[in-house]
Amino acid sequence: MKELTTAIYGSGKERRLLKGALVAADEGARACDILIAAGGHIEAVEPDIAGSVDARVVDIAGSLVVPGFVDAHQHLDKTGVVSPNPSGTLQGAREAFARFARTASREDIADRARRTILQCRGHGTTAIRSHVNVDKDAGFAGLEVLRDIRAELGDTMTLQFVAFMTPHPNQDLDWLEANIADAAELADAIGGTPAVAEDPGRYLDILFEAAARHDLPVDLHMDEHLDADRLLFDAVIDRTERYGMQGRVILGHASVLSAVPWSSFQRICDRLLRNRIGVITLPAANLYLQGRDRDVLPPRGLTRVRDLLQAGVPVAAACDNIQDPFIPTGSGDLLEIARWTFLASYLGADDIGEAFAMITDVPAMLTGLADTYGLRKGARADMVICDCANTTDLVARGTGHRSVLINGLLVS
Structure with missing residues (x-):
């Protein structure tokens, strides 16, 4: 394996021909060769590319090659924070991080975020979208620090940032409204959590108006609770239509959909489909935080993943928080998240392929990366080479070895 690693790496600035790769196909996997250009994009994915091509030839016969994993929802400013959350609830976690954020140094934010990014990259994640708190406690520190890290990592990791405009109790919305334009200048999307805002309607207007004005997508924490009498889906979808944001809105969590009657879910689902709104399920957070007040048959807390998929709504799965007051565990391995999603969402044995798509093609599409994503001519050479027969x-089983290439460079 050392020889393989050295061969794949080469100088990092030369063409490489990966011979005998197993590439996912409808029937499982097919043998192909992958030609990687010196600039880091894929020149060809074809059976038996001529060995005479001017490139370093690397024999990877029998190794599965898949596109890099895409984590469409993380919180890199929170990762690694040690702050007590005795209740184990969402509100307890929010309060714990708010206390910490008041004194967190930029160096600390950078060290924690960098450590998690490299850990995720080692597991095969080649792109991360992170929500980053913007509020009276944190200011813009998280966004500014993470932008510096993005510049530092360059082509070895794709990073996107959501300006997570965070409302806290007894903080009116004036500060968020006054500062959202500056936040938008630092971010790739506008986000927030309307269910905890003191005035959800005004809060959503602030978010959508700024997103439309700055031509940014909207990425929300949506009804991350199980109270069927407290729904904001229609308010969000109304604004999606009003501001012409169809196809540019993502709803994370959407936990409450599992608590509403089937007729209510169908109506909301139809509106999601008509407005091309995607959903991201975060199984680690929802399994850990939801349902702690129930003493009989506590709910799993996830959204209706299976029903959304069957209806045609695009659903991705992501890590969310990693080792902080919201989720005290987490390895940053999206294969683990795909497995949890499969098991906790009542998917069937034939749906493992759906779970794989939820950490690859679907999040790439939702985050706007689809044009340069995948194992195809012209895409970035972001890929994972592993010892499996198919996806x-x-x-289902995992892999004992992963070689990770980003933009054609071996990074792990």
């Missing part, structure tokens, strides 16, 4: 095997 079903990869999700």
